[in-house]
Amino acid sequence: MMRAKAWLVSAVFVFVLILAGCAIWEELVPPDTAPAVQATVGELEIAIRLTWSPVERAETYSVFRAEDEGGPYTYIGETPYTTYRDEVSMENTGRWYWYKVRACNASGCGPESAPVQGYAGKPPEPPANVEASDGTYADKILVTWDPVPGATQYEILRDRTPGGGFNPIATVSTLQYEDTNVQPGLIYQYKVIAHNDYGFTLPSKGDPGCVYPCPVP
Numbered sequence: 001m002m003r004a005k006a007w008l009v010s011a012v013f014v015f016v017l018i019l020a021g022c023a024i025w026e027e028l029v030p031p032d033t034a035p036a037v038q039a040t041v042g043e044l045e046i047a048i049r050l051t052w053s054p055v056e057r058a059e060t061y062s063v064f065r066a067e068d069e070g071g072p073y074t075y076i077g078e079t080p081y082t083t084y085r086d087e088v089s090m091e092n093t094g095r096w097y098w099y100k101v102r103a104c105n106a107s108g109c110g111p112e113s114a115p116v117q118g119y120a121g122k123p124p125e126p127p128a129n130v131e132a133s134d135g136t137y138a139d140k141i142l143v144t145w146d147p148v149p150g151a152t153q154y155e156i157l158r159d160r161t162p163g164g165g166f167n168p169i170a171t172v173s174t175l176q177y178e179d180t181n182v183q184p185g186l187i188y189q190y191k192v193i194a195h196n197d198y199g200f201t202l203p204s205k206g207d208p209g210c211v212y213p214c215p216v217p
């Protein structure tokens with residue numbers, strides 16, 4: 001009976017040691033999973049917010065940034081949370097940055113996440129005051145609009161009806177467009193989209209135009 005009790009105590013003691021050893025082993029092993037990272041695109045005025053999924057055994061997360069997807073990536077900070085806010089200067093709003101994140105603990109860091117891109121700065125407003133000439137010219141319709149800060153090009157859209165699909169017909173870097181592919185007696189609807197290297201605005205409000213003589217409403 002005494003031997004049975006001694007064996008039971010020994011078995012329990014060994015089991016406890018195994019559990020303790022497993023816990024110690026887990027503490028000694030770096031995370032083996034890469035975080036799934038997301039970055040905001042134009043949601044914040046002068047910052048890019050990174051978020052990611054929690055990683056098992058992670059105590060902190062190291063954040064890296066690059067100006068190109070291929071790198072090089074530079075360490076910019078560390079956090080115990082699953083989010084990080086990267087502040088950028090006003091002159092760098094609208095500029096793409098690439099990010100990677102690694103989960104770390106006292107034993108080391110796990111694999112890098114897949115690169116994600118984001119930028120700070122809200123998208124510009126659509127072009128305002130789009131106007132198409134109404135019978136001013138016999139061979140063209142002149143479309144004009146106000147400048148959009150930060151825009152490098154403007155895409156002109158056209159359709160025959162206000163609720164149409166508005167297909168693109170030209171891209172220019174000026175603040176006007178002469179549409180010569182038009183016929184007398186027809187009304188054409190125009191919208192304009194502004195864009196730069198980082199994205200597009202929504203289409204502007206539409207405006208009708210025609211060549212002389214314009215049809216009677």
